[in-house]
């Protein structure tokens with residue numbers, strides 16, 4: 001079975017996007033992982049599938065259903081950079097510039113500001129409300145998510161996927177990612193962000209992503225880091241987040257929704273023979 005795909009990225013956090021709106025593809029976790037393999041497959045940080053929304057769904061009509069998968073084959077409830085890319089893709093198909101994406105995290109509103117054919121679009125996604133309760137992160141036991149009982153006293157929350165944020169002085173020294181990802185406190189594992197506050201409205205951030213390792217940028221991680229910084233009184237509710245791959249603008253709005261604005265770029269398109277990859 002041959003499948004068309006779009007290779008896209010948000011600040012270097014890159015994705016293979018496949019479209020199942022017209023036909024289902026024979027995708028298994030093992031095949032998805034193989035397609036993301038940078039040596040054997042197309043190569044990407046995450047794999048994204050689009051499918052037709054169920055118009056009977058009680059939570060309102062979405063333009064598209066979106067699922068996100070990590071290189072280890074695990075599924076993630078949210079992916080900020082990929083959400084911007086999906087909106088930019090939809091903006092190439094019509095004159096519309098506002099879209100509703102149904103993800104595991106819920107319905108996300110996206111607005112595309114100028115979708116260039118090959119250039120970068122600038123997209124704002126409403127990533128919804130952060131979930132601050134320990135059960136929502138989730139944690140394995142009751143704890144104050146503002147200061148977890150771990151070295152470095154990080155803060156934790158869910159953006160539809162689990163995040164923990166360490167506030168550090170030396171970003172380069174942040175090497176605890178792999179251990180934190182699989183720490184027993186996080187039954188669904190966790191994305192570990194290391195944030196250095198440079199000004200009340202500016203931070204530097206690196207994220208060891210669950211199932212992927214350090215990436216050039218992490219959209220949901222940037223949302224988590226800004227909310228956690230504001231909760232701790234370390235930053236304002238609107239901050240520029242400087243990732244390795246570039247900058248995102250994050251605002252924890254007065255209505256408790258987190259708005260993320262940044263680029264979405266088209267790299268190339270292709271067709272892949274899925275049978276060449278193990279089921």
Ligand SMILES: N[C@H](CCC[C@H](N)C(=O)O)C(=O)O
Nearest residue numbers: 076079080081161210219220
């Ligand atoms: N590794 C993340 C998913 C991708 C998040 C990141 N790429 C983003 O832009 O939000 C997780 O397992 O929850």
